[in-house]
Amino acid sequence: MKKIFLFMMFLMLPLAVSAKVKVVGTLPVFASIAREVGGERVEVSRLVRPNQDPHFLDAKPTFVVALSQADLLLHGGLELEIGWLPPIVVQARNPKINPNTPGNVDLSQGNHLLEISQGKVDRSLGDVHPMGNPHTWFSPNNVKVMAVNISQHLSALDPEGKAYYAERLKTFVAALNQKIQQWEQQTAGFKGKKVITYHKSLSYFTDWTGLEVIDTVEPKPGIPPSSKHVDELLSEISNSQVKAILMESFYPSKVPEYLAEKAHIPLVQIPSDVGDEGTKGYFELMDRFIEKIKGAL
Ligand SMILES: [Zn+2]
Numbered sequence: 001m002k003k004i005f006l007f008m009m010f011l012m013l014p015l016a017v018s019a020k021v022k023v024v025g026t027l028p029v030f031a032s033i034a035r036e037v038g039g040e041r042v043e044v045s046r047l048v049r050p051n052q053d054p055h056f057l058d059a060k061p062t063f064v065v066a067l068s069q070a071d072l073l074l075h076g077g078l079e080l081e082i083g084w085l086p087p088i089v090v091q092a093r094n095p096k097i098n099p100n101t102p103g104n105v106d107l108s109q110g111n112h113l114l115e116i117s118q119g120k121v122d123r124s125l126g127d128v129h130p131m132g133n134p135h136t137w138f139s140p141n142n143v144k145v146m147a148v149n150i151s152q153h154l155s156a157l158d159p160e161g162k163a164y165y166a167e168r169l170k171t172f173v174a175a176l177n178q179k180i181q182q183w184e185q186q187t188a189g190f191k192g193k194k195v196i197t198y199h200k201s202l203s204y205f206t207d208w209t210g211l212e213v214i215d216t217v218e219p220k221p222g223i224p225p226s227s228k229h230v231d232e233l234l235s236e237i238s239n240s241q242v243k244a245i246l247m248e249s250f251y252p253s254k255v256p257e258y259l260a261e262k263a264h265i266p267l268v269q270i271p272s273d274v275g276d277e278g279t280k281g282y283f284e285l286m287d288r289f290i291e292k293i294k295g296a297l
Pocket residue numbers: 055129134135199200201221
């Protein structure tokens with residue numbers, strides 16, 4: 001009996017030493033920040049692919065498996081993933097990541113939010129995000145808040161790693177602050193330049209850099225453009241001297257391509273998330289993003 005017990009202890013020991021905190025991020029960008037902060041104490045996966053529309057997604061059985069084993073779920077909040085995440089959290093039957101538990105982390109917490117709907121939300125206005133624009137990660141200042149949030153949750157789950165997470169957070173934030181300075185210099189000429197975007201997804205970026213979004217290709221969020229709206233856009237482009245059309249790679253490009261050709265302005269397809277166009281982390285994503293927009297303006 002004692003031998004069996006010792007043998008079992010032996011089996012359990014390496015597991016206990018190497019057990020990592022299992023983190024699932026809905027979007028690649030959230031997973032990427034978790035890797036920066038969590039380092040070798042975490043095992044991170046993501047659900048959405050880099051070039052996939054995070055609003056509309058077919059939840060795969062592998063998502064449920066990943067969630068059933070997760071210690072921490074990181075999501076964008078503000079109803080970004082409302083169309084597909086809540087049912088798979090239920091199916092995963094994992095009390096650690098249920099809504100309103102510490103393992104279910106809304107990364108919009110503490111962010112400076114834009115476009116919070118006032119009053120009653122009318123769904124005829126399209127697939128609106130009434131609690132605020134959820135595309136928060138396009139502001140690096142929000143990403144800083146997310147990193148702090150993630151490190152606090154990791155420290156609570158894995159107190160032995162507290163100093164480790166604090167050190168990694170410090171390194172990440174210092175590097176991010178440097179990048180912010182660099183990006184602000186690179187985008188200094190963006191202020192007041194007019195653009196059209198496909199979806200209302202770049203508000204945090206344009207708020208930060210001073211670009212002006214005068215309209216969107218979608219007349220309302222999630223609704224494809226009518227020919228009337230296309231005509232309106234064409235006259236807006238010439239009347240307001242719009243410099244470029246910006247869109248994430250996963251949106252349909254037919255209408256934006258038509259507009260760009262008709263109006264003789266560039267169409268910029270920007271990487272939508274970490275991993276798109278081979279970008280390896282948040283810094284590379286934003287570098288590429290800024291480089292492409294700058295090239296077009
Ligand atoms: Zn959206």
